[in-house]
Amino acid sequence: DGGITQSPKYLFRKEGQNVTLSCEQNLNHDAMYWYRQDPGQGLRLIYYSQIVNDFQKGDIAEGYSVSREKKESFPLTVTSAQKNPTAFYLCASSIGPAGYNEQFFGPGTRLTVL
Amino acid sequence: QKEVEQNSGPLSVPEGAIASLNCTYSDRGSQSFFWYRQYSGKSPELIMSIYSNGDKEDGRFTAQLNKASQYVSLLIRDSQPSDSATYLCAGPGSARQLTFGSGTQLTVLP
Numbered sequence: 478d479g480g481i482t483q484s485p486k487y488l489f490r491k492e493g494q495n496v497t498l499s500c501e502q503n504l505n506h507d508a509m510y511w512y513r514q515d516p517g518q519g520l521r522l523i524y525y526s527q528i529v530n531d532f533q534k535g536d537i538a539e540g541y542s543v544s545r546e547k548k549e550s551f552p553l554t555v556t557s558a559q560k561n562p563t564a565f566y567l568c569a570s571s572i573g574p575a576g577y578n579e580q581f582f583g584p585g586t587r588l589t590v591l
Numbered sequence: 592q593k594e595v596e597q598n599s600g601p602l603s604v605p606e607g608a609i610a611s612l613n614c615t616y617s618d619r620g621s622q623s624f625f626w627y628r629q630y631s632g633k634s635p636e637l638i639m640s641i642y643s644n645g646d647k648e649d650g651r652f653t654a655q656l657n658k659a660s661q662y663v664s665l666l667i668r669d670s671q672p673s674d675s676a677t678y679l680c681a682g683p684g685s686a687r688q689l690t691f692g693s694g695t696q697l698t699v700l701p
Binding site: 512517518519520522525533535567574575576577578579580581582583584585 | 684686688693
């Protein structure tokens with residue numbers, strides 16, 4: 478079955494730690510995205526990548542980093558510089574550029590800072 | 592002004608009624624819009640895409656795009672309790688990325 482997987486489902490981080498969230502897709506999509514969702518809020522774009530080895534900052538990139546070394550994978554690192562990282566993190570992909578193409582989401586990772 | 596805005600609700604309708612969800616947008620050049628359904632604690636699921644002016648129907652769902660008035664709507668006919676969820680509208684935003692509304696929470700009362 479084609480789809481997007483994210484791991485882990487739940488993640489707990491201590492103050493000052495960096496953590497990495499995994500996102501893998503087997504849909505052969507070129508574009509991948511990371512969003513953050515806070516309770517009762519919409520989705521805010523953290524980073525996006527339209528092609529391997531290239532990525533762009535979204536609206537709230539500070540305190541986050543990404544890499545896109547393979548078409549299938551787009552991991553997100555939440556660094557200690559992110560002051561309020563507790564949120565629901567969603568990875569998505571689309572066959573082509575966003576704004577024109579449907580995006581599909583993975584199941585999400587819920588990050589909690591202890 | 593936000594690029595995509597939703598009437599935030601919450602919205603309650605009785606079972607069997609029509610639920611109407613609305614979204615307005617600021618960019619007159621926008622042509623593609625998407626509706627997602629998000630159950631509590633889950634990720635968004637794409638339920639409708641609309642790329643041209645007018646109506647698009649899929650089962651009990653109808654998406655409507657009115658470019659002159661710059662709004663997009665989603666109608667759910669014969670609403671069921673299983674339709675209770677948050678519905679997110681999305682459309683083109685800055686840097687040609689999708690921008691999402693804040694969502695409308697729908698409750699269908701049995």
